[in-house]
Amino acid sequence: MKSYTKTLPSEWLDVSLMFVALGDEQRQRILLTFEPGERLNVTQIASVSKLSRTAVSHHLKLLKQAEVLQSEKIGKEVYFWINKQNIKDILQRVIDYVNQNT
Template sequence: MGKKAIEIFRSCIPLFQTLSDPHRQDIILLLAEHEALTVNEITEHSRLSRPAISHHLKILRDAGLVKVEQKGTQRYYILSIESAVQLLKELIHSVEDECL
């Protein structure tokens, strides 16, 4: 594997770690089906507690996969995967160019 592919792969590791959790995967899939949801709405679709959902949302937000919009007193979580998708595309192209 070339140096560029290795660098891109290493930059993807935090994303892979974030996506490795099944609960976070479920949250991402749920948000993909809805425009925006509150923590309580996400909790209604899960077996996890509200604090656990909040914890996973923080991890997703820190990884740039979810963004928050404040509307009145409510905080809505919205899927925001554009930059992650772009990074994964770069990894795929790099591996194709340097490894195949």
């Protein structure tokens, strides 16, 4: 039996970040706002949310740090979209781990 009470293995840090980011109901709602292939800015997301623009910006920052979202600045606006490949890769690692230990 291995003990990870002090630290996670480095290859699990991004898994932890993603799960923490997606563990918040408001961030889940923001993620579900995106239609397939859609890019949205803070104003667009805030317009369909109960949250203020500032709160939406905070949640977007955390989702981006966890690499759940990607972004690009175009002019004065920053557009966000779902980082599908990273989410798939992380979830696949979790599935592979579960399959190895069953």
